[in-house]
Amino acid sequence: MLRLPVLLATTVALLATFELPAQGRGRRGQRPGGEAPPTAPTPEAKPAEATDTKPKQYLAIVGGDVYLGTGQRLSGATVLLADDKIEAVGHNLTLPEGTTVLDAKGKCVSPGFVAVQGFGMGSGRGAPYADSVNPFDPEIKQALAAGVTSFLAGSTGGGATPSGSNAVIKLHYGSVKGMVLQEDSVVGMSVPLSLADREKFEESVKKVKEYLQAIDDFPKKKAADANTKEPQLPPGSEKLVAVLQGKARLWVSLGGGGFNPFGGGRRGGAGRANDLDAIEQALDLARMLGRGVVLQKPISAWLVPDQIAATGSMVMMSPRDRTPSDPTDPDRTGSNLAAAALLAAAGVPVAVTCPGGMFGGAGVGTGGILGQDLNTPHLDAAFAVRGGLDNRKALRTLTLDAAKLLGVEARIGSLEPGKDADVLILEGDPLHYATFVTTAVVNGKVVYEKGKEPLYRHLAR
Amino acid sequence: MSMQHRSLAILLTLAAAVTAVAQDNRPIAFTNARLVPISGPVIDGGTLVVKNGKIEAIGKDTPVPPGARVIDASGKTILPGLVSAWSRAGLQPAQPRFEEPAGGRRRGGGMQMPQMGGGGGTQNRAATKVVDGLYAKQTVFGELLRLGVTSLALNPAGGGFPGLGAVLRPDGKTIEQLTGDDSAFVQVGMVRDGATKKLLKENFDKAKKLVEERKKPPEQPAPAAAAPAAPEKPAGDKPAEAKEPPKGDQPPKPEPKPEPKPEPKPEDKKEPPQGQAPAAPPAAAKKPEAPKDPNLEVLADLLEGKRRALVQIDCGADLLHWQTAVADDVKFPRVVVVPRHDNTAGTVDAVLDQLKAMQCSVLLSPDLATQPRSRMLVHPAKQLHDAGIEVGFVIGDQPQALRFLFFRLMELVRYGLPADVALRGVTLVPAKALGIDKRTGSLEVGKDADLLIFQGDPMQPTGQLEAVWLGGREVPQQP
Amino acid sequence: MPSLPHLRSTALLASCVLASLSAQTPATTTAHLAARVLPADGEPIDGALLVERGGKIVAIGPRASTAIPAGATVVDHGTAWLSPGFVDLHHHVSSGGGGDINDMVMPLNAELRTLDVVKPSEDAIARTVAGGVTTTLFIPGSGTNIGGFGVLLKMRPNGPLQQMVVRELGAMKVAQGFNPERGSGDLGAGRMGSSDLLHQLLERGAAYSKAWRDHREHGGAKPEFDASLEQLARVFDGQVPVLIHTAGLRDCIATARMFQDVWKVQMVLSHGCFDGWLGAEALAKRQTPLNLGPRMYEFDRYGRFQGMCQAYWDAGCHNLSINTDAPVVAAEELQVQAAMAVRLGLPYSAALQALTIQPARQIGIGDRTGSLAVGKDADFQVTAGDPLDPRHAPLAVYIEGTLVHRSGDVR
Known part of the structure; x- marks a missing residue:
């Protein structure tokens, strides 16, 4: 049995060993390639690109306790935004002339929350997402009120080969252009794989690696011999190429996952109390790829945090999903409230999501049950704290680590210069149950103010 | 089919033609009407003259042309269709x-x-x-x-x-x-x-x-x-x-x-x-x-x-x-x-x-x-x-x-x-x-006489659509 | 079949065991030191001392003015807080994760009771107490108009059952609206029929209770024994309250009218959800005991998250407790329910009381548990801070002075 003191003692630097995907280093004028909708840049986009001619619009959030999303906090600091990017964060910043100032004294400032699962909230009717997003979906306001500024919409796929169709949606209310951060930054597979499927996959990985190598070598060979043929993409391997190029994260479904039998899940028949085999298979894929994968809602990850960390893999989970242990093997079965803390201590990025109970689900409901869906994402992080994760670090499960799981950490997830200007002003500690978002900024625009929307305006504190 | 039916049909056609001709030729003047031209200010107690299916004249003191069929539109409001x-x-x-x-x-x-x-x-x-x-x-x-x-x-x-x-x-x-x-x-x-x-x-x-x-x-x-x-x-x-x-x-x-x-x-x-x-x-x-x-x-x-x-x-x-x-x-x-x-x-x-x-x-x-x-x-x-x-x-x-x-x-x-x-x-x-x-779309000279004639004011609950005119002809209220 | 002899023998057995237990173990004294104590029906005490002997609280107060009895074992909880164990009056999962709580053949099942299906080794019980919940009313489901009688339990993981049972007939569970309407085509397909059936049975129960009371008080011919009414009679004897599943404006008012105005029995209105809060003033006038949840808000016609507890509270319904309806909300997350009520506007002290002294009083054990006061059961939890904050899992939970849960016991 694990005890909290043990967890706290094993705190380790949380820096993940993850490479940033090469395409993710987008700054102004150099957006990641995946962001543009496949319909090609619209003619209007061109003048917009020439931003140098247009004076920047500055917005400063001043005087708040600033949680950077990396686990650090600066008291009474300023976050300066220029257009849709973060310009600077710190004390004693000189504000450019004409800066709009939002006073955050006595309040907290945080990166916008990143939900690693979601549906609705204006995400439209599937790919291409940029062509069907609904920037006026009332659910957007509801999600912003909960602090969510980005989420993964669509399917993360499954099966024996990488699949899925999804997009990281930004809740830029009222703007079509700012809503799709990236399409298909996540692809999915499921384990367990049959031996034959595993071999097939291994073969595909080999082929794609050869192909990528051939592409690297091609210019040289072409120079040497003009007749060299251009390498051909192995058929049907686009998704795998994206994974191996670091353009997409591979999410692995473990064939079931935890649930909370006391939160509404039915315990039907022989529920599994342990998914170590599936986790091992997923890590096997990670080793094959030479890249970390994302474990979706594992039950037993807490038993093998170091193995997960060694492959650079990450975990998506709800700390509130519970699987009872099997009385015949209590120490190796069942879920663990301390999982998030144990994994984080081993250096595994952990993102929290909503519990899978009767009223759980990664949408913003209006059905009356509060505390299980995306109306209160901070509670899921709070439960990670309940399991022993440090309060400040727990915010990473909703911000930087969540962005890492989606492969978009170069754009969102922390308050660092050059990143997207997605910022929350909160009434207090972001993970306190009674804290509300007072202001949400997405892409540098104020898109939610508690005092101006009917949702929680009547709850003045 | 039968002879009688056919002749009846011919008669009806003729009658229709005759009335059409009669209506086309004879101007119609709506008098004492509240006219809502849309294109201009409301005219109270005005006259609207229709000829050959078109609006011939409209105004407060528009004279009624000689030989016109006069329709007293007191208490009525006329709007374009x-x-x-x-x-x-x-x-x-x-x-x-x-x-x-x-x-x-x-x-x-x-x-x-x-x-x-x-x-x-x-x-x-x-x-x-x-x-x-x-x-x-x-x-x-x-x-x-x-x-x-x-x-x-x-x-x-x-x-x-x-x-x-x-x-x-x-x-x-x-x-x-x-x-x-x-x-x-x-x-x-x-x-x-x-x-x-x-x-x-x-x-x-x-x-x-x-x-x-x-x-x-x-x-x-x-x-x-x-x-x-x-x-x-x-x-x-x-x-x-x-x-x-x-x-x-x-x-x-x-x-x-x-x-x-x-x-x-x-x-x-x-x-x-x-x-x-x-x-x-x-x-x-x-x-x-x-x-x-x-x-x-x-x-x-x-x-x-x-x-x-x-x-x-x-x-x-x-x-x-x-x-x-x-x-x-x-x-x-x-x-x-x-x-x-x-x-x-x-x-x-x-x-x-x-x-x-x-x-x-x-x-x-x-x-x-x-x-x-x-x-x-x-x-x-x-x-x-x-x-x-x-x-x-x-x-x-x-x-x-x-x-x-x-x-x-x-x-x-x-x-x-x-x-x-x-x-x-x-x-x-x-x-x-x-x-x-x-x-x-409006009551203006030269436009089709597409008219709605209301008893009272159409923008009051008591207003009632009494007649519809299309191209200078009243639309029969029973089909 | 309801076998009263069996019921009585269980009760007898329970009291025997309890008696023998207390006889066997000499009363030890334990002094608990904590940075803060929230007694729930009084002001917080900082630097506090709580003294327990034989399962009861014998002293409580600031350390400066409260003496540690000689020979007492001292447990220093350091910077932690002590607060009463929580009480959940709407709990369905002590029989095996949510099953076996609806018997759907007959519309009225006043002869049934959940005592018969409690499973002390059930994981849910250990998890419930891990959430700081020490007392639950384990009730039948709302599949029929009367589901049966719920048993009132102290949540001692693994029992024994005799030590868990506070009252075998904790409350009669009635369901009015939204679930029990029957689809079989017989009477009770709608609310009119359900009400009629209910009234008919209550009439019989009241008459049966009165006949026996008259016999006890005035002698005369012994009334005929009717096993099917024995449990129901306890309601009219004033020994057992009725807990009514009901929600929505119409049914909330109708329920209060039926049970408070007409039948004048002790009742607790449970749920009260949807637009039930629109009837808050009428309920406040009757001082109707409310046990609210699992829904915590109505998304109203003005596009607001209207906090339900706050709406009742503001209208003067201060006899108010909060439930989980576990498994709808996990039994261990009763704390979250109160936290959400606070988020949506319920005053903090009201929320804390809604998990402690209020439900204890509503179910008739307010003199025994639900707050930390001299003479009461030493049912309390130790938390790193605010007991309503989901970030704080209880570090330890005590029932009648016995440590029943430590952090880490349940993963």
Whole structure:
């Protein structure tokens, strides 16, 4: 049995060993390639690109306790935004002339929350997402009120080969252009794989690696011999190429996952109390790829945090999903409230999501049950704290680590210069149950103010 | 069949002809009327003179012409006839009464409006004529007319370019009589999906190129330009003629043949280029050129300002998507139509600035909307009007809903829309949208005598529509 | 079949065991030191001392003014807080994760009781107490108008059952609206029929209770024994309250009218959800005991998250407790329910009381548990801070002075 003191003692630097995907280093004028909708840049986009001619619009959030999303906090600091990017964060910043100032004294400032699962909230009717997003979906306001500024919409796929169709949606209310951060930054597979499927996959990985190598070598060979043929993409391997190029994260479904039998899940028949085999298979894929994968809602990850960390893999989970242990093997079965803390201590990025109970689900409901869906994402992080994760670090499960799981950490997830200007002003500690978002900024625009929307305006504190 | 019947029919026809002649010749003067011309201030105790189906004179002290049939309109208000710029009436076989019309979703409390066809468009069908799908001999036109709709559009449905819309004469009995103008406007439908946006973008791009080509001198570059155009153009894109509607009777006249040519656009004086460009059959006969795509020709006409368009959006989100799909420099005569308030994707007051930038009128549902997920009312019409955008209303094609039209207008007025704006929005504004404002939509000399005669004030609950006049003739209240 | 002899023998057995237990173990004294104590029905005490002997609280107060009895074992909880164990009056999962709580053949099942299906080794019990919940009313489901009688339990993981049972007939569970309407085509398909059936049975129960009371008090002929009414009679004897599943404006008012105005029995209105809060003033006038949840808000016509507890509270319904309806909300997350009520506007002290002294009083054990006061059961939890904050899992939970849960016991 694990005890909290043990967890706290094993705190380790949380820096993940993850490479940033090469395409993710987008700054102004150099957006990641995946962001543009496949319909090609619209003619209007061109003048917009020439931003140098247009004076920047500055917005400063001043005087708040600033949680950077990396686990650090600066008291009474300023976050300066220029257009849709973060310009600077710190004390004693000189504000450019004409800066709009939002006073955050006595309040907290945080990166916008990143939900690693979601549906609705204006995400439209599937790919291409940029062509069907609904920037006026009332659910957007509801999600912003909960602090969510980005989420993964669509399917993360499954099966024996990488699949899925999804997009990281930004809740830029009222703007079509700012809503799709990236399409298909996540692809999915499921384990367990049959031996034959595993071999097939291994073969595909080999082929794609050869192909990528051939592409690297091609210019040289072409120079040497003009007749060299251009390498051909192995058929049907686009998704795998994206994974191996670091353009997409591979999410692995473990064939079931935890649930909370006391939160509404039915315990039907022989529920599994342990998914170590599936986790091992997923890590096997990670080793094959030479890249970390994302474990979706594992039950037993807490038993093998170091193995997960060694492959650079990450975990998506709800700390509130519970699987009872099997009385015949209590120490190796069942879920663990301390999982998030144990994994984080081993250096595994952990993102929290909503519990899978009767009223759980990664949408913003209006059905009356509060505390299980995306109306209160901070509670899921709070439960990670309940399991022993440090309060400040727990915010990473909703911000930087969540962005890492989606492969978009170069754009969102922390308050660092050059990143997207997605910022929350909160009434207090972001993970306190009674804290509300007072202001949400997405892409540098104020898109939610508690005092101006009917949702929680009547709850003045 | 029988001799008696035949002679009776002849007699009736003769009688009708006689009365028609009699009415045409003899002026009619409505006196002591409260006249609401729409185009000018209200005239109390005025006189309106109708001759040969047209408005001959209107004014406070207009003299009654000698020999005129005088109708004392004391206590009555005269308005121009209603113009419905949005209808799908007659595009389905007649339905049993009281049955929900297919394709019409009922929305709580609101007017029932025709919906766009399922999903977006994948094909440019801009030259397809909606009248080709019309079923005649339907009671709906007469019903609409008796409720005051003296002009109505017939709109093709669907995303992208679903075809050419028509203006109908609601007293027509046959397709020919019904069809006032079979290519009055280009219907454009904005649907939020990749296929529709691609279709819009690609076809406007092609149409832009075609406009450039048309500007070139016809001789030299023609063969060069034709060569690459040929493979690019799949001939499978069916021109409208090829598509026969599922009608029992074949079009008895060769009228639909010269398809996009008969442009009764009074504004356009550029007859020669227009006649040349869209006339596909003669052009093909002239040279062994690649066949022209009539659909693109229609769009090119549009971009050259020779045609007008109704652009349908369902919500604010659609307009933002329109702007990402259609370049700002794609400009053409247009009116934005929003047949229903979709508050889950932004009622159009959410995109006031963008609408303003489009510099066109907007036709809206004549209802108040509600804020998302609540019953708090919003008033898009007033907001648009206050922002300086000309507002009209989509009065639709549902007789049930039209019976309550003036109550809806009164409600809009109660919540702050000026009454004259409300009335203009169901007459002159939609008339302009359809390009028929030269002949109807207001009480002005020279326009058709399409009149609504109310006992009392139409904008009071006690006001009652007593008579409808179409082209100077009273519409019988019993069919 | 309801076998009263069996019921009585269980009760007898329980009291025997309890008696023998207390006889066997000599009363030890334990002094608990904590940075703060929230007694729930009084002001917080900082630097506090709570003294427990034989399962009861014998002293509580600031350390400065409260003496540690000689020979007492001292447990220093350091910077932690002590607060009462929580009480959940709407709990369904002590029989095996949510099953076996609806018997759907008959519309009225006043002869049934959940005592017969409690499973002390059930994981849910250990998890419930891990959430600081020490007392639950384990009730039948709402599949029928009367589901049976719920048993009132102290949540001692693994029992024994005799030590868990506070009252075998904790409350009669009635369901009014939203679930029990029957689809079989017989009477009770709608609310009119359900009400009629209920009234008929209550009539019989009241008459039966009165006949026996008259017999006990005035002698005379012994009434005929009717096993099917024995449990119901306890309601009319004033020994057992009725807990009514009901929600929505119409049914909330109708319920209060039926049970408070007409039948004048002790009742607790449970759920009260949807637009039930619109009837708050009428309920406040009757001082109707409310047990609210699992829904915590109504998304109202103005597009607001209308906090339900706050709406009742503001209208004067201060006899108010909060439930989980576990498994709808996990039994261990009762704390979250109160936290959400606070988020949506319920005053903090009211929320804390809604998990402690209020439900204890509503179910008739307010003199025994639900707050930390001298003479009461030493049912309390130790938390790192605010007991309503989901970030704080109980570090330890005591029932009648016995440590029943330590952090880490349940993963």
